[in-house]
Amino acid sequence: MAGIDSEKYKQNAHKAIADPVLQSALTSLQGRLGPATKKLYNTLPEGQELRKIAHQYRRKAIDNLDVLLETLAENIRSHGGQVHFAPSAEDAVEICVRIALENHVRTVVKGKSMVTEEIGLNDGLEQAGIEVTETDLGEYIIQLAGERPTHIVAPAIHKTREQIGELFTEKLGTPYTDDPPTLTQDARRALREKFLTADMGISGCNLACAETGHITTVSNEGNIRMATTLPKLHVAVMGMERIVANLEEQQAILRLMSMGAASQQIGGYVSYVGGPAAPGHSDGPEQFHLIIVDNGRSKILADETFREMLCCIRCGACLNICPVYGKIGGHSYGSAYSGPVGAVVTPLLFGINDASDLCSGESLCGACRQACPLEINLPRMLLALRSKLSEGDPSWQVKPARNQERWLFRCWQFVNGNRTLYNLFYAVARKAQKILPTQDGMIRKLPYPFNGWTSQRNMQPLAPKTFMQRWQEKQEGKK
Amino acid sequence: MQQTFISTIKQALGRSQGSKPAEDLFTTEPSEHEKIVLTQIQQRTSAQHNANMSRLREVTGPLYVNLHEHSSLEETAEAIAALIKEKSPEWGTEKHVCRWDHPLINQLKLESLPELSGIPIHTTPIFDVTDQARPIPSSQKEQFRAQVEQSFIGITSADYCVAATATLALRSRPGQSRSVSLVPSIHVAVVKEKKLLSTLEELYTLLKWDPAERKEGLTNNLSLISGPSKTGDIELIMVHGAHGPRELHLFIIGEEQ
Amino acid sequence: MKHTPPVTLFVQCIIDTIYPDVAEAMVKVLEDLNIQVSCPTSQTCCGQPAFNSGHRQVAKAAACKFIDLFEEAEIIISPSGSCVNMVRHHYPELFADDPEMQKRAIKVGAKTYEFTQYLVDVLQAEDVGARFARKVTYHASCHLNRFLGVDRQPRALLSHIREMELIEMKDADRCCGFGGTFAVKYSDISEAILKEKVDNILQTGAEVVTGCDMGCLMNIQGMLSRINASVEVKHIAQLLAER
Incomplete structure (x- = not known):
């Protein structure tokens, strides 16, 4: 599912807002996870200061990516692992398919991984005739339903237990139930079979540690441990930015990530994988491959304005607090990455013009930055994206969009630059507003292009005199 | 490919324009604070041990970890035997148990308990402990894999247990199979009380700076386990036993009087 | 002095x-x-x-x-x-x-x-001598609260207004959906967010909603007026000027 479908942002948002099931799921999600995460930050033994320190760790790692990636690769090779570098999504898929075909893989079990969604790995493997099973329960439900995840951490929260019950009856042939423990057990049974027989396991990487030469995987279900322990091959795919230098930094960020992702002190299962099973060990994969993916990240790296985005560890904390995400849900963003993080990273990875609504469709309330375990300044980057959209930027191949808006703002600039003109403009507007329909003295319908305001809102009309006029009159009266 | 890939990164970082990599990326000595943490672990008083135990008692409940405290190997073995008798298998009808080949688990002598007679207890194969480089024949590996799949209880120890988060640290070593703590429906972990640490910070400081730990490293697989397998993916309702063990029983063996 | x-x-x-x-x-x-x-x-x-x-x-x-x-x-x-x-x-x-x-x-x-x-x-003036015998709820505007770090100040001023009852609304610091041109360009989303804010305001039973940003308050007033709710919208300066 590589590629994006973000141009339908407005229509999708409209549909999502009208969906009562989704609305109640989003309210419940944000009501629980948002405040719980906020509370947990206060329990950090190092204090909230750790979030700023961890941001610096990430930033330092990003500023030294060349050294860190080479160190990681060297260390993983010394543990018997194989490291591959993929400049593009296609390269990454091709490498993974090649590994699978060389080893006669027919079935794959997968742990949830954002980067594999981003590069469309499942499609690639399936086209090569390989069966891919998502094993995170939420992802599994989504895969059975043929949908896209709606949340980075809780991919199926938009589905009710009844819908999941019907889905399981249809796809797994289990008797209908809407009881979550029974449904979980049904999935457990179906997936256990897949785990025990799969030829290859695929995982992402939450945050690699360069000095020790390990990737880490985090899950609560244990599915990633299953997928990376039982099959003969383990292929891990990581975005090239998911790395820090040393274990001290790694553990600090990992704890913060657990808080952001699932309001936990630490994820239920955290695994450090440094290579295949060592000789003399009775289990674990025979081969370990790490695919390190660029796919547009080096372009972000090169631009000082957006480099901070590479600090993101995709915990999804910003989704659990964002008022916009809280109303429109993940599907509206038309990309694997949704919410505030998606609004910045999707345009940067897939094209700013193509995802223009993602850059503009936020209220800039700043809650995301406050909720982010690393305090990443998403609002700043949204504003920077908007300036690229409005003014164009050849280095990002952005054509200036919104000609009409630009023209309006230029006129506005002219009027705003001169108080006499400004007064004249408002004098005319005051006269003109008299023809607008009203409700108890409030304007009920504004003309284009302001009509959006009055679909469910009234508008206080312009005052008979501006404050400046009143002030001037008062000063003259004093004289 | 690696060279082109890294040179793209170097270019993005402006390495040719004189931006140099940081020189202090990799730490080679513990900080003052980390030294204090290490001393704190070494010189732990019995009062501090007790405090850790109380902390563990507090957190295990909310994390759905069943905590069992015993003061001797014999008592622990009896309690584990009772658990094996009491619990029913999830996938079949026959009771099988698998376990690590680990000094502490071996000392439990579960195989010799009369109440467990008739219940197969499969031990992780070690082909030759002195020569780790010699691989276990794949037939033996496959046989043990089948035994693990059959088992409804897996018994392991752990390198450490962190009191604040009920986190067990398990490294892969010969005899210490990863699947024993993962595939069976019930994971039983047996740890001596002296392996208790207060916080994750202590755990990581040890792993990073303690000379013996540093020498061994994280191994090719270090797993930190905090509680049984769980999911909230259906309407955010917490359900235990998604893919990994449905139950986690933690046995702490106190110092014998 | x-x-x-x-x-x-x-x-x-x-x-x-x-x-x-x-x-x-x-x-x-x-x-x-x-x-x-x-x-x-x-x-x-x-x-x-x-x-x-x-x-x-x-x-x-x-x-x-x-x-x-x-x-x-x-x-x-x-x-x-x-x-x-x-x-x-x-x-x-x-x-x-x-x-x-x-x-x-x-x-x-x-x-x-x-x-x-x-x-x-700057002035260290928390009590400006105001008196306002109404039930009031306070909306903490995003830019004020998060970007300027100003939250304690308006609350301190409100707490000193005589005879006024301050009723805290649920999620007072959650966005009202204004966002400037966002409210016009993405009015569906803006209104959905606003509706939640208005519901929270109505739930307090307050007679007046106040804040420090007329943009947000204009937005809130717009919907309150459309649904004929009787809650009045007043900038904090208006409350502080009441005697």
Whole structure:
């Protein structure tokens, strides 16, 4: 599912807002996870200061990516692992398919991984005739339903237990139930079979540690441990930015990530994988491959304005607090990455013009930055994206969009630059507003292009005199 | 490919324009604070041990970890035997148990308990402990894999247990199979009380700076386990036993009087 | 008594043209505290709508005008957290490639205060002698609260208003859905967010909703009025001017 479908942002948002099931799921999600995460930050033994320190760790790692990636690769090779570098999504898929075909893989079990969604790995493997099973329960439900995840951490929260019950009856042939423990057990049974027989396991990487030469995987279900322990091959795919230098930094960020992702002190299962099973060990994969993916990240790296985005560890904390995400849900963003993080990273990875609504469709309330375990300044980057959209930027191949808006703002600039003109403009507007329909003295319908305001809102009309006029009159009266 | 890939990164970082990599990326000595943490672990008083135990008692409940405290190997073995008798298998009808080949688990002598007679207890194969480089024949590996799949209880120890988060640290070593703590429906972990640490910070400081730990490293697989397998993916309702063990029983063996 | 420097008013364009009573109320509060007030009447909009929409050249022109006009002021105060955030934080950003202008922008920004911030942090005045016998709930605007870090100040001022009952709403610091041009361009989303805010306001049973940003309050008023709710919308300056 590589590629994006973000141009339908407005229509999708409209549909999502009208969906009562989704609305109640989003309210419940944000009501629980948002405040719980906020509370947990206060329990950090190092204090909230750790979030700023961890941001610096990430930033330092990003500023030294060349050294860190080479160190990681060297260390993983010394543990018997194989490291591959993929400049593009296609390269990454091709490498993974090649590994699978060389080893006669027919079935794959997968742990949830954002980067594999981003590069469309499942499609690639399936086209090569390989069966891919998502094993995170939420992802599994989504895969059975043929949908896209709606949340980075809780991919199926938009589905009710009844819908999941019907889905399981249809796809797994289990008797209908809407009881979550029974449904979980049904999935457990179906997936256990897949785990025990799969030829290859695929995982992402939450945050690699360069000095020790390990990737880490985090899950609560244990599915990633299953997928990376039982099959003969383990292929891990990581975005090239998911790395820090040393274990001290790694553990600090990992704890913060657990808080952001699932309001936990630490994820239920955290695994450090440094290579295949060592000789003399009775289990674990025979081969370990790490695919390190660029796919547009080096372009972000090169631009000082957006480099901070590479600090993101995709915990999804910003989704659990964002008022916009809280109303429109993940599907509206038309990309694997949704919410505030998606609004910045999707345009940067897939094209700013193509995802223009993602850059503009936020209220800039700043809650995301406050909720982010690393305090990443998403609002700043949204504003920077908007300036690229409005003014164009050849280095990002952005054509200036919104000609009409630009023209309006230029006129506005002219009027705003001169108080006499400004007064004249408002004098005319005051006269003109008299023809607008009203409700108890409030304007009920504004003309284009302001009509959006009055679909469910009234508008206080312009005052008979501006404050400046009143002030001037008062000063003259004093004289 | 690696060279082109890294040179793209170097270019993005402006390495040719004189931006140099940081020189202090990799730490080679513990900080003052980390030294204090290490001393704190070494010189732990019995009062501090007790405090850790109380902390563990507090957190295990909310994390759905069943905590069992015993003061001797014999008592622990009896309690584990009772658990094996009491619990029913999830996938079949026959009771099988698998376990690590680990000094502490071996000392439990579960195989010799009369109440467990008739219940197969499969031990992780070690082909030759002195020569780790010699691989276990794949037939033996496959046989043990089948035994693990059959088992409804897996018994392991752990390198450490962190009191604040009920986190067990398990490294892969010969005899210490990863699947024993993962595939069976019930994971039983047996740890001596002296392996208790207060916080994750202590755990990581040890792993990073303690000379013996540093020498061994994280191994090719270090797993930190905090509680049984769980999911909230259906309407955010917490359900235990998604893919990994449905139950986690933690046995702490106190110092014998 | 130490000398209190005169203040220069920076009046948000929405207040200037739609809600001049708010600025009048602010002047009253200041004058009652014996503060000398001046107001350059050639001021216009600070450029925030253009900036938030990405039209930085347009915003820059507004910023230049603002800086020229306010540079000589000793203290600049504004009844809008959002506009103060624009001047303090975004003006310097706009002139990132013009060190001379950036220096001027930073200087002007450093002496620009939001109204309640000025009263509490600069004047140390938490009790301005106000009396308002109504039930009130407070909306904590995003730019004020998160970007300027101003939350304690308005709450301290409110807590000193005589006979007033302050009822905390659920999620007082959650966005109201305004977001400037966002409210017009993405009105569906804006209104959905606003509806939640309005529900939370109605749930308190308050007679008045107040805040420090007329943008948010205009948004909230718009929906309250559409649904014929009787809750009144008042800027905090209006409450502080009540006697």
